[in-house]
Amino acid sequence: MSLSAEIKLQILQNIERVTKNGADYTDARFYTNDDSETLFLYDGNLEANDTNFESGLGVRVLFGGAWGFAATSDAKTIDACFDLALQNARTAAKLVRVPLQMGKKPAHQGHFASPLKQDPFTIPLKQKLDFLNGIDAQLKEDWIAKRYVYAEFQKKNIYFFNSEGTEVERNLANVFAKMMVMALDSDGQMQRRSQELFTTGKGTRGYEMLTSPELFSAHAGRIKEELAQLIKADALEYGRRSVILLPGQGFLQVHETIGHPLELDRILGYELSYAGGSFVDLDSFGKLQYGSEKLSVSAFGGIENSPGSYGYDDEGSPERDYLLIDKGLLVNALSSRAMIDEANQKAGRTVFAESGGAARATAFYRAPIDRMTNVNILPGNDGTLEDIIAGTEDGVVLDNPVSWSIGSNREHFHFGCEIAWEVKNGKKTRILRNPTYQGHTVEFYNSLSAVGDASTWRVWQVDNCGKGEPNQIMQLGHGIPVVRFDNVITGERK
DSSP, X not given: OOOOHHHHHHHHHHHHHHHHTTOSEEEEEEEEEEEEEEEEEETTEEEEEEEEEEEEEEEEXXXXXXXXXXXXXXXXXXXXXXXXXXXXXXXXXXXXXXXXXXXXXXXXXXXXXXXXXXOGGGSOHHXXXXXXXXXXXXXXXXXXXXXXEEEEEEEEEEEEEETTOXXXXXEEEEEEEEEEEEEEOTTSOEEEEEEEOEEOSOSOOSHHHHTOGGGTGGGHHHHHHHHHHHTTSEEOOSEEEEEEEOHHHHHHHHIIXXXXXXXXXXXXXXXXXXXXXXXXXXXXXXXXXXXXXXXXXXXXXXXXXXXXXXXXXXXXXXXXXXXXXXXXXXXXXXXXHHHHHHHHHHHTSOSOSSOOSOEEOSSTTSOOEEOOOBEEEOOOXXXXXXXXXXXXXXXXXXXXXXXXXXXXXXXXXXXXXXXXXXXXXXXXXXXXXXOXXXXXXXXXXXXXXXXXXXXXXXXXXXXXXXXXXXXXEEEEEEEEOOEEEEEEEESOOX
């Protein structure tokens, strides 16, 4: 859906008016549409068929070093929305301790569209349900206690304008899906195996992605077979050993202990009351050996097919491709324009030269904050999963999170996983249940001893990352190869 010429002109006139009334900077995001559809099958029954349509305007005004924000879903109140944002900024400026600045950026025009062949919103509901029911039929067995299959589709058209003259249009599309089977083990505990829709980083993001067997539906038989073995398996015993993380577990490890602690607003203390802080401080950049020399982590990474690829952030900054960690050394953060200005003020030096293009808002009625984009471990030179297993004396291969507990500053962690495969003397042996592992973040990443090659690299999609007050649910991606860490505490001490 395109933006009408009348509304565009009204937005531009208001930006000019507010700027003349003393604003240091003004921007506006108009969502012509923000659509979502969720389909959920539980034990073959349609439990959810939810469709949401939203549209509206969000306005930010920087006045006297403080932000004011307002939003409206009524096109008749656009002028009043700008007035309220300016009023809120003037009020906040009376209390500001660290005056924020956006710096000066040249105006630019841009357009980004997610690669798309089949718009999911044009696919008949019956066709979607027939597809999901087909997967459910593959999962059904008398011994399986519970099963579910769901799919979610998103489509957003966003127009951005600011007082510097920048104009950006974005047409974003996302498809998410997951299947899960559950059964009781010999101790009466519920075990599970699951599979989420992933990407290779290539290709398109339409309905055709969901129906690609390689990316989703072809995994139904495998997870059912693995669950059958899992419910008869022994539990993982406590001890120190190597852990080999598949992308289905590695993505959450990166998400919680690299992505979140490297969001700059969290480093500056903005998340402390809700989601915690970060063990990283401004002096860490260029000094902290976050991991071994095998660890290189990028933001964005040039991924064409990921929910973390959006072209421009919600400040109109182009999405960048840059390193956060370079051969183990911490070098950069996920950031926005105002946050890098505050960080450089507090540090008394230039820690960050430019925005990381990570200012993101979940909807028109939320203000942008620093969020993860695509945070990726770059592929290494240690071969395939089989090669890494062959070089492992005593370890476990782990897949898919069940539970996690993260330190308030992301300094340590504890994960429970769906399944483990024991590795002894370079060979994968038996399946083990209830696997857990834990560690201190920096110590753990410095134990990284193997990083799989590009053939092991997958983009895991995240559809439910929560942050901010009021809470904002964001979508992003993590490109992860197979990775091995040594001398890790695994299992639970009895």
